[in-house]
Structure formats: structure tokens, C-alpha cells
Amino acid sequence: MKILHTADWHIGKKLHKHDLYPDFDLFINWLCNCIQENDIELLLISGDVFDLANPSSDARKQYYKALLKLRNLDCKIILTGGNHDSPAMLDAPGEILRELEMHVVGSLRENIEECIIPIKGKSGETEIVVAALPYLRDADLRSAADGNTYEDRLEAIRMGIQNTFFCAAEICKTKYPNIPALAMGHLYAAGVETSESERDIQIGNQAAFQASQFGDFFNYIALGHIHKPQKVNGLVPTYYSGSPIPLSFSERKDEKRVLILDSGKSWIPESIPVPIFRKLLKISGDLNELQTKLSQLINNSSLNNLIELEMIEEQYDATKLYELDKLIQNFNSPGFEIVKSRVNFKNKLSGASELYAGRPQLEDLKPREVFLELLAKKPYETDISKEILGAFDELMEDLQQQETPNEL
Incomplete structure (x- = not known):
């Protein structure tokens, strides 16, 4: 058989x-x-x-x-x-x-x-x-x-x-x-x-x-x-x-x-x-490299290819943030879509600009990762931390498995 x-x-x-x-x-x-x-x-x-x-x-x-x-x-x-x-x-x-x-x-x-x-x-x-x-x-x-x-x-x-x-x-x-x-x-x-x-x-x-x-x-x-x-x-x-x-x-x-x-x-x-129906592309580089790479894309997929863009620069520069936004808004290459972008400044600065300095966005983190960050700041012993994390994991599983009977 x-x-x-x-x-x-x-x-x-x-x-x-x-x-x-x-x-x-x-x-x-x-x-x-x-x-x-x-x-x-x-x-x-x-x-x-x-x-x-x-x-x-x-x-x-x-x-x-x-x-x-x-x-x-x-x-x-x-x-x-x-x-x-x-x-x-x-x-x-x-x-x-x-x-x-x-x-x-x-x-x-x-x-x-x-x-x-x-x-x-x-x-x-x-x-x-x-x-x-x-x-x-x-x-x-x-x-x-x-x-x-x-x-x-x-x-x-x-x-x-x-x-x-x-x-x-x-x-x-x-x-x-x-x-x-x-x-x-x-x-x-x-x-x-x-x-x-x-x-x-x-x-x-x-x-x-x-x-x-x-x-x-x-x-x-x-x-x-x-x-x-x-x-x-x-x-x-x-x-x-x-x-x-x-x-x-x-x-x-x-x-x-x-x-x-x-x-x-x-x-x-x-x-x-299984055939590739669309490509998922992760494109990284400084602003000039991103412009070059985006201009050289060639489409050979059945569906629109999806792009995750990451701008990597040495120093924080508000002008480059603005230019990146313009690049994304004006991007119009048939067969491609930019669905996510992020910015990483290698030399992090203090103050408001630190928001752009390569920190993970909340939407990129799983609930467990956020909870682990919180747990790490508490002075619990290892065994107690394990128990707390285990309880959190079980609560998350219960939440994810909840059904809405009236909609079934």
C-alpha cells in the first residue's frame, strides 16, 4: 500500500x-x-x-x-x-x-x-x-x-x-x-x-x-x-x-x-x-544596500514574494529613518511586497533614539519570552522560578486551547 x-x-x-x-x-x-x-x-x-x-x-x-x-x-x-x-x-x-x-x-x-x-x-x-x-x-x-x-x-x-x-x-x-x-x-x-x-x-x-x-x-x-x-x-x-x-x-x-x-x-x-509558490526574502544592509538589492529583484513565483527588510547602520540617523520609510512607501516592484521592516543601529545611543537601536519589537516576541524577561528581574531561587514558569506555561496552553462553543 x-x-x-x-x-x-x-x-x-x-x-x-x-x-x-x-x-x-x-x-x-x-x-x-x-x-x-x-x-x-x-x-x-x-x-x-x-x-x-x-x-x-x-x-x-x-x-x-x-x-x-x-x-x-x-x-x-x-x-x-x-x-x-x-x-x-x-x-x-x-x-x-x-x-x-x-x-x-x-x-x-x-x-x-x-x-x-x-x-x-x-x-x-x-x-x-x-x-x-x-x-x-x-x-x-x-x-x-x-x-x-x-x-x-x-x-x-x-x-x-x-x-x-x-x-x-x-x-x-x-x-x-x-x-x-x-x-x-x-x-x-x-x-x-x-x-x-x-x-x-x-x-x-x-x-x-x-x-x-x-x-x-x-x-x-x-x-x-x-x-x-x-x-x-x-x-x-x-x-x-x-x-x-x-x-x-x-x-x-x-x-x-x-x-x-x-x-x-x-x-x-x-x-x-513541494513546489515553491512564493519566496520569503529577508533583505539586510545599510540604506544604500537595501536600495540596490530591492532594485535587482527578479520575480519567478506564482504568488507575490514577501520581504522582511532590515536596515543596519553604524550610527543613529533620523534622516535615514525617514529615507527608509520613503523607500518602503514608494516600493512598487511587481511580484513583491514588503510586509515587515526593522532598524538596527550598531552604536546604540541613550534617550529616545534607543527605541530604534535594534531592540526587538514587542510584536516579535512570544509571551513566554516577555515573561522570562520579567522573571529574570525577580530574586527567586531556581526551583521557585521553575515552578512559576511551569505554571505560566500551563496557563498559556489552557488559554490557547480555549474554545468558543457558541461559534462552533
Whole structure:
């Protein structure tokens, strides 16, 4: 059976207030062609389908249109929820989608057997079984008896994830003996490379899960959450497919991809690069260098390329700030948009001008980074600081996972 693994679509994502709807449409069109050309029978989507827990009506419409396009290819689909997704919203149409051979698991089921999905091949026999495990929330992993210290909470999360995968493996082994088994997961594995666009999970990524804790039963583990495509050093082939389109300027150099497996040949996937629909460009230099670089841009992308501009000067000069503003306002190169700019004066000055002296803007910082700055100014002991930071991380996760039921 040929299987395609993707994740982290983040439908509805905005990059510096710039909608990425057209990028996703082009990706889905390309994905449909890829599925047809490679005779894919099963599509795995490992979480973070949406960018927000309560997505806009446009984002929901794009999601259902994508599923219909994929359904027309006679390809079975298994989709799991991620930390950005609302479990209730994903699960709501589950009965209808199941009739279309689309299995959506937005939340971990009370009976974990409901997350184990057998997939029949062209012969009508079960050829693959998939443990479709979504993002495991705090309530799925810890009980009131798991301890109250920071380290206790971290260990409870790690053991909760491990026990969930072990339990899923045991069910697959017992109910579907001698049938290849795959697992899907949405989590932060220890040692992986991250980008700026991922949201910290499971106590600020501190409960990093060791890949060896997945065990050695599953033939392949299809992960989501990390946007940079990469292999995880587990006991079995374990991969992050990565996001199919760049979601931040930190991902501008990543080769976006999907992964294809052929169960009849190997469990090591083949990496298929996703076309570049638009470039994300970070252009740095002094004012003259910026003018030169902007004048030499050549467009060869389907969509407008987005530019992050950074002016770097030795000394503070208000005139150069004014000239930079003029340069941005008058920039009109077809196929390019400047969506962000910043200024860095190497020799910082005191007073009002220090506002321009390369300090990070508040909008560029994550809430955790702001809180760490505040915490560093307090004379707490290390253990107490850890407890406070852990509590902050848990509050942030609760806030991010809040749903608006009346809008679902």
C-alpha cells in the first residue's frame, strides 16, 4: 500500500497580517496531482489542520473544499487533531466523513480502541492498521495524583505519552496480529530543530519526549507539530513531514515536502519536495544596500514574494529613518511586497533614539519570552522560578486551547 504523510497545514494562517489562503489552495492542487501520479491509497495528516482553534468561516470552507478534492481521488484519509485545532470542531462531522472513508480523530477517545483504524487494500483485506493518536492534552496525560512539583508534572506528561503509544501498540498487536501498524502523533520530540512559527506545548516544550519511548512495535511513526522536515532518531522510522508551506521567515530556507511510503518495499519514506509558490526574502544592509538589492529583484513565483527588510547602520540617523520609510512607501516592484521592516543601529545611543537601536519589537516576541524577561528581574531561587514558569506555561496552553462553543 502506498501512503502519503503530511501535517501542519495551518489553514487560516496569516504571515505578518498577510493571508496564506492562495498558498494552501496551490498546495492542495499540487497534492491531488501527487496522489494521482503516485497511486496513493492512504493519506495521513498529523495535526494542526487549522491555525486557530476557532477558525474563520473562510478557513473552514477551505478545509472542506480540500477534503472534497481529495475524496474525489478515491484515497482514504486519516486526519488527527493538533495543539492548534479544536477537538470538538474537528470531531463534529466525524460520522458523515467516516461514510466517505475519511477518519477524523480530533481528540483522544475514552476507549483508545476507537483511535485504531484498520485500512483495507484493493483486495478487500486489511493491509495496514493505523493508531491515529491526536495531540495529547494535559487532561489526557495527567491525573490529580501525579504530583505537584515541576519535575513531577514533566515526568507525568512524558509517561502519559509513552503509555498511550504502548497501549495503542498492544491493541494493534492483539486485534490485528501480523498486520503492519503505523502510528500518528502530534508532539515535541527531544532534539528536533524548531522554527519561529510553532507554539510551545506541554509545559513550554520542557516535557520533550524521547523518541526511544515510542517503543519498537510500529513500522512507522508519522509525526506533526514541528514545521522543519526531519527524521527523529527512534527505534523505528519516525519522521516529521514538516509544514507544506513556509509559515514564518525562519522557514524560508527549508525544503518543504511530503513523505511517501510503499509498505511493500520499505518503511523508510521517500521525500517529495513541494513546489515553491512564493519566496520569503529577508533583505539586510545599510540604506544604500537595501536600495540596490530591492532594485535587482527578479520575480519567478506564482504568488507575490514577501520581504522582511532590515536596515543596519553604524550610527543613529533620523534622516535615514525617514529615507527608509520613503523607500518602503514608494516600493512598487511587481511580484513583491514588503510586509515587515526593522532598524538596527550598531552604536546604540541613550534617550529616545534607543527605541530604534535594534531592540526587538514587542510584536516579535512570544509571551513566554516577555515573561522570562520579567522573571529574570525577580530574586527567586531556581526551583521557585521553575515552578512559576511551569505554571505560566500551563496557563498559556489552557488559554490557547480555549474554545468558543457558541461559534462552533
